[in-house]
Amino acid sequence: MPSRLVVLVSGAGTNLQALLEAAEDPSYGAQVVAVGADRDDIEGLARAEKAGVPTFVRKVGDFTSRGHWDITLTDTVAAFEPDLVVLAGFMKLVGPEFLGRFTGRVVNTHPALCPAFPGTSGPADALAYGVKVTGATLFVVDEGVDTGPIIAQATVPVEDTDDVESLHDRIKVAERSMLVETVGRLAREGFTITDRKVRIG
Ligand code: GAR
Numbered sequence: 001m002p003s004r005l006v007v008l009v010s011g012a013g014t015n016l017q018a019l020l021e022a023a024e025d026p027s028y029g030a031q032v033v034a035v036g037a038d039r040d041d042i043e044g045l046a047r048a049e050k051a052g053v054p055t056f057v058r059k060v061g062d063f064t065s066r067g068h069w070d071i072t073l074t075d076t077v078a079a080f081e082p083d084l085v086v087l088a089g090f091m092k093l094v095g096p097e098f099l100g101r102f103t104g105r106v107v108n109t110h111p112a113l114c115p116a117f118p119g120t121s122g123p124a125d126a127l128a129y130g131v132k133v134t135g136a137t138l139f140v141v142d143e144g145v146d147t148g149p150i151i152a153q154a155t156v157p158v159e160d161t162d163d164v165e166s167l168h169d170r171i172k173v174a175e176r177s178m179l180v181e182t183v184g185r186l187a188r189e190g191f192t193i194t195d196r197k198v199r200i201g
Contacts, residue, residue, distance in 0.1 A: 013044025070095030136175035
């Protein structure tokens with residue numbers, strides 16, 4: 001049986017699209033069983049609908065507290081019985097209930113080389129700092145901000161002519177390949193984490 005992926009998005013969903021396309025091949029070993037978001041009317045949800053994948057939206061502002069949002073998001077995701085939850089441009093921190101229910105099974109892709117430039121503006125922060133190389137990181141989510149055990153990284157050069165958009169676009173090309181290749185391997189081969197070291201297979 002292919003691994004069941006629930007993917008959470010907040011925006012364009014190009015990483016999601018790459019996973020949806022990879023999963024069309026049965027040998028990929030994983031299928032996207034649901035796509036969730038923290039906001040309406042985003043391209044990521046439209047991509048899922050076009051692919052015939054169930055979607056749901058859970059907005060923080062619709063709940064009386066962040067904790068209630070966390071519980072509801074957790075229950076909603078759990079109903080799809082995921083083997084792996086992929087945060088692909090999901091711009092919210094998942095809470096303790098979520099991490100408790102899916103311990104070690106939530107992965108996030110971040111557009112910087114962790115531990116550098118955590119947070120929501122990785123490409124802008126890398127550009128402002130003046131680094132010559134940046135990239136993307138896939139990691140297992142823990143309670144920190146982009147601090148979890150690293151599964152894979154991809155590097156890209158920073159060009160003198162880059163602005164935030166051109167740099168982020170270049171990162172996203174490398175990020176999509178890394179995400180698709182690595183999630184497929186996680187699904188087919190499994191993985192372990194010992195002293196922060198992630199080993200696939
Ligand atoms: C990706 O580059 C992802 O790494 C980033 O948002 C982009 C989403 O693109 N996530 C973060 O910055 C999270 N801290 P997409 O919606 O086209 O997949």
